[in-house]
Amino acid sequence: MAVMNVGGRDIPVDQEGFLMDLTDWDRDVAQALAAEEGVTLDARHWEIIDFLRAYYAEYQLTPALRILTRKIGLALGKDKGNVEYLLSLFPVGPLKQACKFSGLPKPTGCV
Amino acid sequence: MPVNNCLFILSTPPHGSAVAQETLDVILMYAAFGVPVTLLFIGDGIFQLKKNQSTAPLQLKNFSAIFRAMKDYDIDNVYADESAMTARSIQLADLLIDVTPLDAQRQSQLIESADLVFNLS
Known part of the structure; x- marks a missing residue:
């Protein structure tokens, strides 16, 4: 398990980067997940x-x-x-x- | 041999084991590849289709909503053993999706007419 920091929140993700807790999701988290893979969401x-x-x-x-x-x-x-x-x-x-x-x-x- | 009609017989209750959910995965896989799929719910399998299932106390995912997605997979032929429904006091209105009740003879015909029959229990 890894942790991603989004706007000061620690968001746990699995080895492949999927959220451990689906309720952590918001649009900022989505942008951060995408940025990890070089994608900018529009x-x-x-x-x-x-x-x-x-x-x-x-x-x-x-x-x-x-x-x-x-x-x-x-x-x-x-x-x-x-x-x-x-x-x-x-x-x-x-x-x-x-x-x-x-x-x-x-x-x-x-x- | 091309499979033109695949019949799944569902006989297990939804949450006591992984059988129901695993079978559902197989069903959706077949349907996603365009294989015509028919479902027949017998015995306690009919409980899989009950509305208002609550899995929170079991800490399990309530996968019963998936049945309502079956129309997106072109799964329209859904049957149930009418005696199993009667024995469990289950009415059509208690179920998540439209189901056609069948008597024993018509169930036999359904099985006879299938190219492939799955019955995991």
Whole structure:
């Protein structure tokens, strides 16, 4: 376990940088998590993060990538409902990195 | 052999062991790859679909909300053993998602018609 300092708060994270306590998440924490990986969050990232967090809050689930892209296409526009678009925002892996910045658990499985 | 119709038989209660949650992971995986999935809840498995589950005293995640996401995975064929529901005084309105009750004969037909049957217990 490691600790990340955000605005004077100590936030525990696991070896891969996922939050240990999901309730620690706020937008400053998200920016700090992203900065660790060289990403600066802007409006395009936030709409995906907000979408993922809302989906998780509703269903206790991070959807599989195929399902996520379909849902994002329906909710945010067809041009955004594809893996290429998500990869352009979350270059290390659309699901894993987006979940990390969103303060959600590490996705299980590889899809 | 391409699997055109995969039937999952769910017979365990939701939180007493990891079986229900692990099976749910398998179901979502199949569905995410576009395999048509059918679910049949029998015995205590019907408790998995009960509304208003509270897992806080067990310090477990309440994964029952995941069932409501099944429509996103195109899982629409969900059946339950009607005698199991009757024996447990469970009505359709008590359940998180729409379920079609089946008698024993129609359950047999469902199993017969599946290409692949999963029954983890």
